[in-house]
Each structure stands twice: as structure tokens, then as C-alpha cells.
Amino acid sequence: MATRGRPRTFDPDTALRQALDLFWERGYEGTSLNDLARATGIASASIYTCFGSKEDLFRKVMALYGATSGEPPRRALREQPTARAAIHAMLRATADEITRPGAPHYCMLVLAAPTGAVENHAVREFLAGLRRDQLAAIKDRLARGVADGDLAAPPAGLDAVARYYTTVVQGLSVQARDGATRAELEGVITCAMAAWDTLTSASSHVGG
Known part of the structure; x- marks a missing residue:
């Protein structure tokens, strides 16, 4: 047949x-x-x-x-036991992924289509939507920390803290694209986590 x-x-x-x-x-x-x-x-x-x-x-x-390179940072947010540990692990997983040998050193969510022709606006908005999802995931993890009791409500508000760490994630990608090494990105992460107690001062007595 x-x-x-x-x-x-x-x-x-x-x-x-x-x-x-x-x-x-x-x-x-x-x-x-x-x-x-x-x-x-x-x-x-x-x-x-x-x-x-x-x-x-x-x-x-x-x-x-998202299911491959994007999964380790999301998994870190889900699986770490405290909000602080989750944010720290997310940043480190991001740095690992964007400096992997044999792959371009940047996050596609951030830099695959940052600007361009008017007819590609839908693609840029699609990526912006994925970045908004990333922000929402970080904010949800902080809210979970408040609900679990390992994080007091930040004085600046959950949205501001979530946006700060989302900005760090996106900035790591730009730095990696411009040649920053994994060790140099670790220095950025150390600085970002040093800001944790200031941003969440009401919970600075709680271990992460």
C-alpha cells in the first residue's frame, strides 16, 4: 500500500x-x-x-x-528551604548557565531581541512577557518566605526587592556577554547578597 x-x-x-x-x-x-x-x-x-x-x-x-538552560535558576527558587538561600542559589545558577563553555555567554530572555525593527515588536513583547514571568517567580518566592516565617515583610515591599534581584539577574547576563568571567560574576553576587539584610532588615536575625 x-x-x-x-x-x-x-x-x-x-x-x-x-x-x-x-x-x-x-x-x-x-x-x-x-x-x-x-x-x-x-x-x-x-x-x-x-x-x-x-x-x-x-x-x-x-x-x-526555558526547559534546559532556564530551568536551574527556577529550580533553585523552588527547592531551596529559605527565601535568602533561594535567591542566592538562583543568582549562582544563573551565573553558571551564562558562562558555560561551548554556549553563548548571555541569557536569551535578556539579549536575544533587545531592540530592532518595528515588525518584530511582537517578539520583543513576547520576551518581555517571559521576563515579567521571571519577576513574578522571584516575587512569589519572597512571598512564600514571608508565609513560611523565614522572611519578614521587607520595608521596601516585596515588589521592590523582587525587582532589585531581577535586575541583578538581567545585569549578570549583560556582564557575561561583555566578557565577565564566572569568578567576576560571583563578586557581583556577593555584593547583591550583602544587600539582603539592608533590603529585608526586619528579618536580618533569621539565618538563610
Whole structure:
């Protein structure tokens, strides 16, 4: 019996990983469909058929990125026993990920499409939404610390403290992209955690 249609001759998971590597290296606007076709060995028409538009493919790439390089910092927030330990571990996991050998030294959430053409506004807003999710996750972890009793309500408010540490996370990415080493990023993290007691002075007697 004849099979219907042309059989797929590539592995979508492998192609998605190759697309991630290319978007990570070149950014969204620096990556064309022709670039993706060459990197994956797949014709542009097949990319459209399997993944949709370039923007659709990028959104799938970012889901893969979140499940791989983006997971260790989120796991640190979830699994550490206190809010302070969670923030510290999150910062260290972020620094580990953005200085890994063999990968571009930056976070795609921050720098894959910081500016660009008007027609790519939807991509920038998509990434901004992911960064807002990151802020929300940090704020939720601080709120959990308050609920658990290891963190008193910060005088500056949970939102301000969450935004501060979100800013540190994003700044680490810029520093790494500009050549900061893992050891140099650790110095930034040490400074950021030295600010913890000032930002959360009501709970400075509680160990992390």
C-alpha cells in the first residue's frame, strides 16, 4: 500500500536544538530563514511546514531554552528551604548557565531581541512577557518566605526587592556577554547578597 504524502526526513527535536543554537548565537533579527535552513539542513519550506513562521519557531526555541538552560535558576527558587538561600542559589545558577563553555555567554530572555525593527515588536513583547514571568517567580518566592516565617515583610515591599534581584539577574547576563568571567560574576553576587539584610532588615536575625 502506498503511503500518503512525503515522509519527513528530519528529526524535529534535533532541528529545534540546532535552531536554538543559531538564535542563541545570532539573536532573533540576526538569524534568517536561510540561516536556519543551512544550520538544520532542512529546506525553508519544510521549516514552515513543521514549525510555522520564523516567529513561531523562535517561540518554540524559547520553550526549549526555558526547559534546559532556564530551568536551574527556577529550580533553585523552588527547592531551596529559605527565601535568602533561594535567591542566592538562583543568582549562582544563573551565573553558571551564562558562562558555560561551548554556549553563548548571555541569557536569551535578556539579549536575544533587545531592540530592532518595528515588525518584530511582537517578539520583543513576547520576551518581555517571559521576563515579567521571571519577576513574578522571584516575587512569589519572597512571598512564600514571608508565609513560611523565614522572611519578614521587607520595608521596601516585596515588589521592590523582587525587582532589585531581577535586575541583578538581567545585569549578570549583560556582564557575561561583555566578557565577565564566572569568578567576576560571583563578586557581583556577593555584593547583591550583602544587600539582603539592608533590603529585608526586619528579618536580618533569621539565618538563610
